Amino acid sequence: MARDNTNIKPTEAELTLLNVLWKVGPATVRQVHDVVSKTQKTGYTTVLKILQIMHEKTLVIRDESNRAHVYAPSNSEIFTQSSLLKDLASKAFGGSTSKLVMRALDESTSKEEIADIRQLLNELEK
Structure with a gap:
């Protein structure tokens, strides 16, 4: 709940x-x-x-x-993470999710993480 x-x-x-x-x-x-x-x-x-x-x-x-x-x-981990990310995007990135994601991705992002992100993006596009 x-x-x-x-x-x-x-x-x-x-x-x-x-x-x-x-x-x-x-x-x-x-x-x-x-x-x-x-x-x-x-x-x-x-x-x-x-x-x-x-x-x-x-x-x-x-x-x-x-x-x-x-x-x-009181809330799930996903709910809390989403709330914190929305707040961060609003405060630090002018509400831009793409700016937040681009800043988060750098040379330390593993190939496995990139593959997971690519799969998520493909699912979101469907």
């Missing part, structure tokens, strides 16, 4: 936690902290506080039926 919170943009720290939730599914603070702490030094209480703020901002939903609250993203 996608909530209409497109005007609310997650911070970098919030995106880190959202990526964990999109990958593992609904999780407790402990579970999210365990995943995050594998790649960066973050305290349990920091993860808890960020998730609480995200709940207030409607970026996550919280199941309070058990002692350990379970958090889940």
Whole structure:
């Protein structure tokens, strides 16, 4: 269920936690902290506080039926990515999707990524 919170943009720290939730599914603070702490030094209480703020901002939903609250993203990864890209295109590229894509593609783009992009463009043209 996608909530209409497109005007609310997650911070970098919030995106880190959202990526964990999109990958593992609904999780407790402990579970999210365990995943995050594998790649960066973050305290349990920091993860808890960020998730609480995200709940207030409607970026996550919280199941309070058990002692350990379970958090889940309010919106899908694709929905959130699309919202962020639209905002970026509007703010940095004058609303031009083609300018955004041309800037994103450079010599670091792999042959596999180019093939995927070409396939997507062919599907969009049909």
